[in-house]
Amino acid sequence: MSTKTQEIVKVYGKSKATDHYLSPSRRDAVKVNWEEPFSCMVYRKAIEQTEYRLGNSLEVLDIGSGTGDGISLLTSKLMKESGLNLDDDIDYLGIDICQDMCETARSIHSHRNYVRFLQGDIRQSLPDEAFKLYLSCGVPYSHLTPAELQIALQNIFENIRRHNTRSAVVVDVLGKYSIEWVSKWNLSRWDYRMNFFQSDGEADFTPMSFYSAQELNQLIHEAAAQANCKLSNIEFFDRSVMVGRHTSTGEFTPNLSRYRNLVNSLMDVDCTTDFEQLMFDVQLGEAPAEIIDFFKTFQGWWNQLIREAAILCGETVHGCESTLPTEFQGLTKELKESLDNSQVENIRASIIEPILAKYLHNLEVSTQKGLGVGHTLMALVSVDQS
Ligand SMILES: C[S@@+](CC[C@H](N)C(=O)[O-])C[C@H]1O[C@@H](n2cnc3c(N)ncnc32)[C@H](O)[C@@H]1O
Numbered sequence: 001m002s003t004k005t006q007e008i009v010k011v012y013g014k015s016k017a018t019d020h021y022l023s024p025s026r027r028d029a030v031k032v033n034w035e036e037p038f039s040c041m042v043y044r045k046a047i048e049q050t051e052y053r054l055g056n057s058l059e060v061l062d063i064g065s066g067t068g069d070g071i072s073l074l075t076s077k078l079m080k081e082s083g084l085n086l087d088d089d090i091d092y093l094g095i096d097i098c099q100d101m102c103e104t105a106r107s108i109h110s111h112r113n114y115v116r117f118l119q120g121d122i123r124q125s126l127p128d129e130a131f132k133l134y135l136s137c138g139v140p141y142s143h144l145t146p147a148e149l150q151i152a153l154q155n156i157f158e159n160i161r162r163h164n165t166r167s168a169v170v171v172d173v174l175g176k177y178s179i180e181w182v183s184k185w186n187l188s189r190w191d192y193r194m195n196f197f198q199s200d201g202e203a204d205f206t207p208m209s210f211y212s213a214q215e216l217n218q219l220i221h222e223a224a225a226q227a228n229c230k231l232s233n234i235e236f237f238d239r240s241v242m243v244g245r246h247t248s249t250g251e252f253t254p255n256l257s258r259y260r261n262l263v264n265s266l267m268d269v270d271c272t273t274d275f276e277q278l279m280f281d282v283q284l285g286e287a288p289a290e291i292i293d294f295f296k297t298f299q300g301w302w303n304q305l306i307r308e309a310a311i312l313c314g315e316t317v318h319g320c321e322s323t324l325p326t327e328f329q330g331l332t333k334e335l336k337e338s339l340d341n342s343q344v345e346n347i348r349a350s351i352i353e354p355i356l357a358k359y360l361h362n363l364e365v366s367t368q369k370g371l372g373v374g375h376t377l378m379a380l381v382s383v384d385q386s
Pocket residue numbers: 008012021063064065066067068069070095096097098101120121122123136137138139140143144
């Protein structure tokens with residue numbers, strides 16, 4: 001086993017990551033109500049780009065499959081609610097470098113007969129089979145250096161060519177310009193710590209790669225060119241702009257408001273949330289103009305929604321008013337209507353805050369442009385070699 005492989009296996013060994021991935025507390029309200037629906041929206045788009053049609057088989061290769069979150073999401077209620085019931089159609093193969101992860105995944109998903117987990121290193125080779133969807137979730141590609149990622153993607157594009165499929169590739173990496181690590185915005189690969197793991201011991205630092213959309217786009221095109229494969233389309237998505245896991249640890253920006261905890265609190269009908277803490281008040285670093293512009297606009301709108309909720313609670317928050325575009329307006333009106341019809345005791349925690357959370361969520365999802373400003377940057381690459 002190479003030193004690099006040993007490092008990854010050490011990070012994801014049984015007592016640490018596996019525990020984390022199996023812990024019920026990992027699925028907090030943000031994950032369930034914000035992150036998973038967003039991922040499923042991208043997966044649905046991805047599946048639409050393939051030659052899969054209901055009743056056919058959808059062959060999926062899940063890269064860095066861990067304990068098999070990919071198969072859980074693809075067959076989740078969220079996908080079924082949008083009309084994609086893949087239970088009978090899916091033929092899923094998860095590949096992961098860590099044997100512990102594969103064993104755990106096999107036991108978790110033993111009730112599914114269309115699921116396999118294979119121990120393997122995507123930097124070396126891929127299973128020589130046809131897949132319509134090359135999935136990744138939970139930023140597995142960020143473990144690789146950019147050069148290794150290019151080779152891994154080249155292998156995927158070559159596989160698509162060899163098997164003459166119309167396929168989609170979801171490339172899931174860490175966003176370079178997340179508010180979680182402003183002090184690292186000038187770096188592309190640095191020692192990251194997953195200290196949100198639910199384990200007793202200290203989490204290890206491990207080198208991870210971070211991307212802007214521009215950098216990832218270039219790398220994907222180079223990989224495709226090397227594989228002599230023409231891309232039909234490429235689209236980028238930012239997931240978790242305000243609520244990345246490290247907004248609850250403060251690991252890389254100690255004075256950052258604990259936004260993920262605060263948003264979880266908004267959705268908890270038994271908790272009252274500190275609106276002042278929830279205001280977007282982040283010292284930005286140096287970044288390309290489009291990144292700074294994005295955050296400046298986002299800040300005004302995010303804070304305006306909080307201000308409207310605060311006013312109804314008889315509070316004031318700092319900063320000046322800003323005008324919301326029509327599609328994000330309506331919070332004050334909806335809150336007033338809900339309050340008129342309500343008999344509950346703790347109006348703030350049970351009505352105002354969950355409605356505010358809904359508006360903030362809509363803002364995050366609708367304004368993201370796929371720049372690399374979220375915890376996760378997702379690329380959806382469509383390739384037609386059929
Ligand atoms: C953060 S976890 C994500 C797991 C899972 N996809 C999820 O969403 O829960 C990243 C996974 O990538 C795997 N991984 C890292 N480098 C890899 C490589 N070179 N080949 C295959 N798997 C790798 C790790 O072992 C780990 O299970």
